[in-house]
Amino acid sequence: MAEERYQTSQAIWDKMANSQEFKDLMATKRTFIVPAFIFFVLYYFALPVLDGYAPQFMATKVIGNVNLAYLFALSQFFMAWIIAGLYVKAANNFDRLAKDIVAKAETLKGGK
Amino acid sequence: MVSVPLFMFLLFIAITLGITFWASKRSQGAGAYFAASRQIKGWQNGIAVAGDYMSAASFLGIAGIIAFQGYDGFLFSVGWLVAYLTVLLVIAEPLRNAGKYTMADVLAYRLKPRPVRAMAALSTLTVSTFYMIAQMVGAGALVKLLLGGYVNYNQAVTGVGILMIVYVVFGGMLATTWVQIIKAILLMAGTFLLSILVMAHFHFSFGDFFSAIGHVTYHDAKGAEVVKDFMTPGLRYKPPYGPLDLVSLGLALIFGTAGLPHILVRFYTVPDAKTARNSVVWAMVLIGTFYIMTTFLGFGAATIVGPDFIKTHGGTNMSAPLLAQALAGNIFFAFISAIAFATILAVVAGLTISATTSFSHDFWTNVIHSGVERKPGEEVMVARISAFVVGAVAIGIAILLGPTANVAFLVALAFAVAASANLPVIVLSIFWRRFNTAGAVTGLGVGLLASIGLIIVSPSLMAIDPPTVVGTARHLIQAKALFPLENPGILSIPLGFIGAIVGTLLSNEPSSQEKFNELLVRSNTGLGAERAGSH
Numbered sequence: 001m002a003e004e005r006y007q008t009s010q011a012i013w014d015k016m017a018n019s020q021e022f023k024d025l026m027a028t029k030r031t032f033i034v035p036a037f038i039f040f041v042l043y044y045f046a047l048p049v050l051d052g053y054a055p056q057f058m059a060t061k062v063i064g065n066v067n068l069a070y071l072f073a074l075s076q077f078f079m080a081w082i083i084a085g086l087y088v089k090a091a092n093n094f095d096r097l098a099k100d101i102v103a104k105a106e107t108l109k110g111g112k
Numbered sequence: 113m114v115s116v117p118l119f120m121f122l123l124f125i126a127i128t129l130g131i132t133f134w135a136s137k138r139s140q141g142a143g144a145y146f147a148a149s150r151q152i153k154g155w156q157n158g159i160a161v162a163g164d165y166m167s168a169a170s171f172l173g174i175a176g177i178i179a180f181q182g183y184d185g186f187l188f189s190v191g192w193l194v195a196y197l198t199v200l201l202v203i204a205e206p207l208r209n210a211g212k213y214t215m216a217d218v219l220a221y222r223l224k225p226r227p228v229r230a231m232a233a234l235s236t237l238t239v240s241t242f243y244m245i246a247q248m249v250g251a252g253a254l255v256k257l258l259l260g261g262y263v264n265y266n267q268a269v270t271g272v273g274i275l276m277i278v279y280v281v282f283g284g285m286l287a288t289t290w291v292q293i294i295k296a297i298l299l300m301a302g303t304f305l306l307s308i309l310v311m312a313h314f315h316f317s318f319g320d321f322f323s324a325i326g327h328v329t330y331h332d333a334k335g336a337e338v339v340k341d342f343m344t345p346g347l348r349y350k351p352p353y354g355p356l357d358l359v360s361l362g363l364a365l366i367f368g369t370a371g372l373p374h375i376l377v378r379f380y381t382v383p384d385a386k387t388a389r390n391s392v393v394w395a396m397v398l399i400g401t402f403y404i405m406t407t408f409l410g411f412g413a414a415t416i417v418g419p420d421f422i423k424t425h426g427g428t429n430m431s432a433p434l435l436a437q438a439l440a441g442n443i444f445f446a447f448i449s450a451i452a453f454a455t456i457l458a459v460v461a462g463l464t465i466s467a468t469t470s471f472s473h474d475f476w477t478n479v480i481h482s483g484v485e486r487k488p489g490e491e492v493m494v495a496r497i498s499a500f501v502v503g504a505v506a507i508g509i510a511i512l513l514g515p516t517a518n519v520a521f522l523v524a525l526a527f528a529v530a531a532s533a534n535l536p537v538i539v540l541s542i543f544w545r546r547f548n549t550a551g552a553v554t555g556l557g558v559g560l561l562a563s564i565g566l567i568i569v570s571p572s573l574m575a576i577d578p579p580t581v582v583g584t585a586r587h588l589i590q591a592k593a594l595f596p597l598e599n600p601g602i603l604s605i606p607l608g609f610i611g612a613i614v615g616t617l618l619s620n621e622p623s624s625q626e627k628f629n630e631l632l633v634r635s636n637t638g639l640g641a642e643r644a645g646s647h
Contacts, residue, residue, distance in 0.1 A: 006640025010626060017629035025636060033201050040197045041366070047190065048362045051345040052355025059344050064319050065326040069183055069345045076190045077400045080197055084396050087200060088389065095386060098637040105639050 012108055016101065025097040032090040036083055043079055047072055116443055117258045120450035124298075125275065128457070131290045132283035139284035143645060145492045146213045146469050148285040150644040152381040156293060158394020161378050163292030164462040165192075165369075165395070166299060166402060167243075168250040168429075169523050171455050174403075175435070176428030178410020180419050182328070182342030184349055185410055187358065189403035191365035196399065198370040200392040205385040206542050206635035207376060212642050214466075215376045215534060216474045218635070219541050222627035223549040225483065229474040231556040235533045236373040236474070238560060239526045240467035241506065243374075244460050246522035248272055248510035250429065251456040256515060257426050258433075258449045265515045273507035276460045280468065280499040284492075285381055288461045295451075295458035300402060302451040306432070307405045309439040310412035325411045330419040342414055353596040361524075364601035368527035371534030374459075374466035383644040409435065460506075468498040517584040521572030521598070525563060528600050532608035533559030540612050542635055545628040547612070548621035555612025562607040566600035569593060 016022055050058050051069055058069035139145045152160065167173075170192065177185030211217035216232035248269055255268035263271070279287050314321040328342045340347065349358045369375060379388040413422065413431035417438050422431050433452065437445035472495035477485060485491055513519065537555045540547045567573060574593040577586045595603075634640055 005642070010630070013627075013630040013633055016633045022633065022637075029636070037197075037201055040194065040201075044191075044194045044366060045359065045362060048187065048355075048358040051184075051187065052349060052358045055344070055346040059341075065322040065341070065343055067343050070186070070343055073183075073186055073190050074404070076194055077404055080194050080396060081400060083197055084200055084393050088393055091386075091389060101633075101637045102639045105633075105637075 006105070008105075008108070012105075016105060016108075019101070021097065021101050021104070025094060025101065028097060029094055032087065036087065040079065040083055044076060047076060117446035117449050118262065120446050121255075121259070121453055124294075124450055124454050124457075127294065128275070128279065128287075128291050131294075132279050132287040135283035135287035135290065139282075139286055140492075141489075142213075142473075142491050143642075144286070145284035145495065146377075146465075146473065147380040147642075148289055150381060150383055150642065152289055154382060154387040154390035155394050156289070157378060157382050157387070157391035159296045159398060160289045160292040160381075161375060161391060161395035162398040162402070163294075163296030163299070163458050164374055164378060165399060165459075166296065166455065167459040167523075168247055168254075168452060168456045170402070170406075171299065171303075172250065172254070172429040172432055172452055173523075174406045175409040175413055175432040176422075176430075177348065178342075178406060179413035179417070179422060179431040180428055181348035182325070182340070182411075182414065183345050184347055184358075186407065187361075188365075189406045191362050192369070193396065193400045193403050195366050195369035196392060196396045198366055199375070200389065200396070203370040203376070203538065204379050204388045204392050205638075207538070208379045208382070208385045208388040209638045209641045210542075210631060210635040211380065213377065213380055213473045214470050215371075215373060215538060216470065216478075218631075219537060219552055220478070221541070221631045221634075222624045223541070223547075223552050223621075226479050228549055228552045228556075230479045231553050232534075232537075233470045233474040233479070235529060235556050235560055236470035237467050238564075239373055239529050239534070240463045240470075241502065242522045242529075243526040244463045244467075244502075244506045245509050245513070246519045246526075247456050247460050247463070248506055249513055249515065249517050249519045251453065251460075252510060253429070253515040254449065254452055254456070257430065258446075258453075266511050269510045270507055272457060272460065273503045273510075275457055276464050277499055277503035279457075279461045280464045280503075281496045285377075285465055288458075288465050289378075289381060291461055292458045295454045296398060298451045298454055300398060302448050303402055303405045303409065305444075306412070306436055306439070306448065307408035309444075310408040310416065310435070313412070313416055313439060321411070321415075324415040328414045328419070342411060356602065357597045357599055360597050360599040360602035362601075363605055364524065364527040364531045364599050366531075367535050367605060368529075368531035368601070371530035371538065372526070373470060373530075373534070374462040377466045377469060378462075380642070384641060385638050412439075464499055464502055467502050468495045471495070471498045471502075513584050521567060521570070524572065524599055525567050528563035528567065528604055529560055531601055532563045532604035533557075536605070536608040536612045540609075540616075542631070544616075545625055546616060548616050548619060548624040550619040550621070551612045551614075551616030554615030555608055558611025559604060559608030562604040562611075563600050566595050566597075566604055569595045570598055570600065571596070572598050 060068045216229045219228045251272045252265045252269035256265045326341045327339050329339050413435040433449045436448035476494045477491050533556045537552045571593040574589040575587040
């Protein structure tokens, strides 16, 4: 059987949630995730909106028969990969902060 | 030539049954059966997520849409990859940290478990069953086309159904995972080979390839010859409602993927949240590469095979296999068709295990029996039985509908329900302190009803067919559609959120707010998360 889940009292959860370390973790996460999320949503929806409402513009040929619409669509793949890569890099930092909080929580609980 | 596809099908079936036998000995106990003991490695889970996700709709469907309507089809490819950013940034890690086997575990954390799990199970079963029926009708039609001399549609559907039941009943999540991994590798290899062959046809000149796409020739419904530039946007999504439908589709894809139960359960099979994160990245590399290659599959079929030939040789969904046949003959055709078959099997197995996990863990154990197994192993037992039932129901419905049934809307429906019912409540439950049980129940209910209701009155189900269209291929309601868009997302997603928010504000549940800090700490730090183990 896997280990029992970590259990503790309401008061300790509240204390952890209000601790400076946890607030720092949340702030660090927010600093990356919120702008990244907003950027990718805007970048992505620019594609259907431009394709749908400005098809002539998007049909502009760029290289040979390859048009703006296809290049912009293709760029979405690289956009997604780049954001994923940046997130993984940023998340190493989240892991480090979270590890400290977990270690501290184990001592708060004591013994186990 | 029939013997070659037959041999390839049988080989795939033999290998997967071997895996199921191996996995069956390792799938005793709930953690092992539902979550493969949480010991799947990051890269393995990444490949399995890709195998779980890239369905017949991706492989056969997108190639077909691009082959017939050009560039617009490629927009599906884009949405299906970018959607993983929502999974990566918002959903995967909190879910792995706070949950056990299903998405409802996260919801039940600080809400009243019974009503929330009951609604979540209903939503999961709706998404999984509808999606599964679409896949099975596709599989039946495909197998019939390939092995027409040996099996008919009903036998093909029954065969697919029995195989998926066997994988899930005996092999659980472990067998499902490996079936998905093998399928993903086959699919990537087949698509890569096909792409190379397409480029070889154009003497590896991108200039020649793209200029051929500039003048695709075919005959329209009236028999007149048409020459079109397939790179142009707007061949599928035409005004007046096309552009809005395109945005609505985008919303359903971007926010629906993160609410698909069969994708979410995959994150419970890895040891921790960091591995879950890495597995999303692995999946994104594979899925992105695959969808970029749909350029070669779709435009290759349009330019090399041509819409006229495809139309008379099995229809849009046969574009990719027919392209393989045109480029490298019958053996390659058989290979690509066998991959399509493997694709469908892996996806239906994933859908079956997520449906049965939700029924057994959420509904049976937690709703009916208040969270306690009456005897050890009951939860797994119930899951195995429900896999039988889900499989039998899916076989029955797919047979009733028949091979020509108009089922494409079922995939749109699955994404719409996932985006409008599941995603709002998962997000609010993780991020909104005030959120409560009433909000979750109304959010799930409104999202589910809005998606289903809007699809029923959409052009997918309401249209006036000419008398030449017969049987289940006809639209269900012979009248002008009340809702002009095929994809309800643009309206149903806001409705799902509004339902959840209004439901929350109308009631007060102090215990839910008190437990928010616990969920917040657990989901963000992984403290006390379910660990890998043999049980």
